[in-house]
Amino acid sequence: MRFDDDLSAWVAQQRWYAGKSHDPRFRVLDARPAPGGATTYLLMDDAGALPTLYNVPLAEVNEPPAEGVVTTTDDGRHVVDATRHPAFTVGLLAEMGVDTSRVTGSRVLTGEQSNTSIVYDVDGSPAIILKLFRTLHHGENPDVTVQRVLSDAGSPYVPQFYGSADAEWPDIGRESGSAHGTLGFAQEFLPGVRDGWAIALDAAREGRDFTDAARDLGVAVAGVHGALSDALESMDAAAEQLEAVGRAWRRRLAIASAEVPAVADRLAAIDALYAEALDRPWPRLQRIHGDLHLGQVLAVPHGGWRIVDFEGEPLRPMAERAIPDLPPRDVAGMLRSFDYAGAVGAGPDAAAWAASCREAFLSAYETAPGAIELDPALLRALVLDKAVYESIYEARNRPDWLPVPLAGIDAALS
Incomplete structure (x- = not known):
């Protein structure tokens, strides 16, 4: 119960949490293994006018990062936002089909409102950015659909698209009993913009x-x-x-x-x-x-x-x-x-x-x-x-x- 309470309290404080006009009522809809030994929790907030599903990957570490600590376990380990855990961030990028052999580091961009963006260094210089969608919807995210086709067409007016990751989750409102959608995507990082x-x-x-x-x-x-x-x-x-x-x-x-x-x-x-x-x-x-x-x-x-x-x-x-x-x-x-x-x-x-x-x-x-x-x-x-x-x-x-x-x-x- 303590974990659920701590997780709910942490999510409600994040900038990407969209339900600030009401008191949240979270329940874990699904939990599944994620890259780097992390776990992706899909949290449903039923308290608003429309139920909202949140994508919350977490990892357990011995040494906590400066930000993103959700709770501490009884044995002294720290449950943290996995976007600040390199094993998860690099593993997620690899799952998108991106070559990570030359990735030398990653960091979360500050200031994001509705998603979480992670910048990756390749050979020491920022070269890739991954947008992790925090609210999930059935169907491919239009950002992915459009940027993929524009990149495939060789358009010079969008960053180059590298890959995306999807997920499936229970949905009793659908005949199939499940929904699927986009977790995030990776594209070219443009320095100095x-x-x-x-x-x-x-x-x-x-x-x-x-x-x-x-x-x-x-x-x-x-x-x-x-x-x-x-x-x-x-x-x-x-x-x-x-x-x-x-x-x-x-x-x-x-x-x-x-x-x-x-x-x-x-x-x-x-x-x-x-x-x-x-x-x-x-x-x-x-x-x-x-x-x-x-x-x-x-x-x-x-x-x-x-x-x-x-x-x-x-x-x-x-x-x-x-x-x-x-x-x-x-x-x-x-x-x-x-x-x-x-x-x-x-x-x-x-x-x-x-x-x-x-x-x-x-x-x-x-x-x-x-x-x-x-x-x-x-x-x-x-x-x-x-x-x-x-x-x-x-x-x-x-x-x-x-x-x-x-x-x-x-x-x-x-």
């Missing part, structure tokens, strides 16, 4: 031109869209899919109108633009990034952009993230991200800075290989939907930031 948000924010704050970077980013996004269209399923949008998108737009608009008076004042104009977009020809639906913004792109020194984190919107069910979607949704997300960088940077003439970035990104995307044709009305509707969602978030969490999405709504309407 900075994320696009940090770079754009510095440029916006100082009023420096960012249009060359925005153009390169437009080319990268178009290239990824083209490669995904070639490699994975695409389809024409059926009437029921258009109706579902329209319902989602209007549901968010109704929530925003009820909570943000400025959105309510613009409701009729926004709804009219939605109606126009729903009447226009749509591009084929395909796999996309799904949650694209400046924080999801990495600038490689003298190496251009890499796009990462293809898991899609974190709040959408995993099965929905794999459904073919509208490529302009990614474009809209990046346009809104430029607006946020300009506003948060608060440099000289922030609005003009953001507008120049949007124009450069769009013009480059539209003329780059792989680009999907952008219908202006549909793109405006997607930008509006994103800004409407942002207005809800800001009104609830950061009221001082509410002018940012409201300015985006006015710009799209004009």
Whole structure:
């Protein structure tokens, strides 16, 4: 009982634990041997609105690491987070089919919110990064599916994919009695990178031109869209899919109108633009990034952009993230991200800075290989939907930031 209590208490304190709005109620759904003599515990938290399954590998050691100690056994050994135990981390990498003969060390990256990332040194230099998914879902994680096919296609806009590991666990809700999903995957580690948000924010704050970077980013996004269209399923949008998108737009608009008076004042104009977009020809639906913004792109020194984190919107069910979607949704997300960088940077003439970035990104995307044709009305509707969602978030969490999405709504309407 002490082990269960200590494990539950430790999990509830981790940054990747997603149930901080409720008191957890954990039970061990499964426990199985893991590399390096570790044990992978699958913990189900039944207390939230939806049950959540957590991936918690543990190892017993004599000498505890500086962080990650879960409990101490009666005989004085320490139960620790196995991501800090080299025998487990290197063994897991080997299980993914990666050659570990030249691996000389591993370490956990700090700052992760929902997963755990482990960096491996090869011949003394960081070369591989493994993302361990902490919450498990039935089906292959979209991050794995998309990065694998892009890497296999030779795309220069994603890190090279090396391998992944899967697991199976009991699931009485399925006819087969079990579910299976992705534990994690390994890919190329890119030293010296900075994320696009940090770079754009510095440029916006100082009023420096960012249009060359925005153009390169437009080319990268178009290239990824083209490669995904070639490699994975695409389809024409059926009437029921258009109706579902329209319902989602209007549901968010109704929530925003009820909570943000400025959105309510613009409701009729926004709804009219939605109606126009729903009447226009749509591009084929395909796999996309799904949650694209400046924080999801990495600038490689003298190496251009890499796009990462293809898991899609974190709040959408995993099965929905794999459904073919509208490529302009990614474009809209990046346009809104430029607006946020300009506003948060608060440099000289922030609005003009953001507008120049949007124009450069769009013009480059539209003329780059792989680009999907952008219908202006549909793109405006997607930008509006994103800004409407942002207005809800800001009104609830950061009221001082509410002018940012409201300015985006006015710009799209004009």
